[in-house]
Amino acid sequence: MFGLIWLTDLRSTMDTIDLLIMLTSAICHDLDHTGYNNAYQINARTELALRYNDISPLENHHCAVIFFQQDECNIFRNVSMDQFKRIREGIIRCILATDMTRHNEILNKFKSIQPCFDFSNKDHTDVLMMILIKVSDISNEARPMEVAEPWLDCLLQEFFNQSDMEKLEGLPVTPFMDRDKVTKPSSQTGFIRFVLLPLFMELKNLFPCLEVPGTHVY
Numbered sequence: 001m002f003g004l005i006w007l008t009d010l011r012s013t014m015d016t017i018d019l020l021i022m023l024t025s026a027i028c029h030d031l032d033h034t035g036y037n038n039a040y041q042i043n044a045r046t047e048l049a050l051r052y053n054d055i056s057p058l059e060n061h062h063c064a065v066i067f068f069q070q071d072e073c074n075i076f077r078n079v080s081m082d083q084f085k086r087i088r089e090g091i092i093r094c095i096l097a098t099d100m101t102r103h104n105e106i107l108n109k110f111k112s113i114q115p116c117f118d119f120s121n122k123d124h125t126d127v128l129m130m131i132l133i134k135v136s137d138i139s140n141e142a143r144p145m146e147v148a149e150p151w152l153d154c155l156l157q158e159f160f161n162q163s164d165m166e167k168l169e170g171l172p173v174t175p176f177m178d179r180d181k182v183t184k185p186s187s188q189t190g191f192i193r194f195v196l197l198p199l200f201m202e203l204k205n206l207f208p209c210l211e212v213p214g215t216h217v218y
């Protein structure tokens with residue numbers, strides 16, 4: 001997120017509260033993650049799923065953890081009431097946008113406003129902020145291989161751990177997490193082609209400076 005803000009020079013088009021919202025959301029967006037995704041939470045009827053009525057249980061939890069912090073851990077203790085209201089609303093919007101079941105909804109919204117994007121229109125910048133946190137969230141593959149691959153290995157380990165648990169508990173097995181069906185290349189080619197690139201390409205259309213010369217994707 002920090003890199004994206006710099007590369008797209010958002011400091012000249014968005015105000016500092018929005019930058020604070022984006023950076024804080026990026027840092028906190030997976031706070032206290034259990035390592036099991038929403039589908040598991042819902043199918044296993046975990047405490048989180050019950051608490052949040054199956055509605056983005058993880059993302060609701062990550063976000064709530066931020067605002068439960070008190071005293072010296074409350075990073076908002078010095079902001080005014082009005083600023084707090086705006087920051088809280090923005091962080092909730094950004095973190096809830098990281099639920100991948102909302103991927104197409106948010107991407108389509110961005111596509112529809114893209115031709116007439118206006119930085120002074122709050123509806124537009126709200127969608128852009130959701131897109132930026134989504135891009136940051138799934139951007140591991142945009143990093144050099146020696147940085148990305150160890151993190152990918154951790155991700156696949158987490159996936160396989162979940163599908164093993166689903167098998168053990170007799171729950172529906174999440175296909176893209178099944179060690180008997182997924183390999184590292186098959187997982188990544190599908191994810192990059194169908195999820196990552198369509199999202200990244202839309203952001204590049206708004207910010208052509210994000211395209212690295214000589215890497216045009218057709």
Ligand SMILES: Nc1nc2c(ncn2[C@@H]2O[C@@H]3COP(=O)(O)O[C@H]3[C@H]2O)c(=O)[nH]1
Nearest residue numbers: 030098100137138139140141187188191
């Ligand atoms: N297969 C695959 N999935 C990814 C990759 N990066 C992010 N994701 C998925 O996108 C999800 C975004 O939200 P989470 O961080 O909860 O969990 C993440 C993973 O399920 C990747 O490089 N490969």
Ligand SMILES: [Zn+2]
Nearest residue numbers: 029030058098
């Ligand atoms: Zn998440």
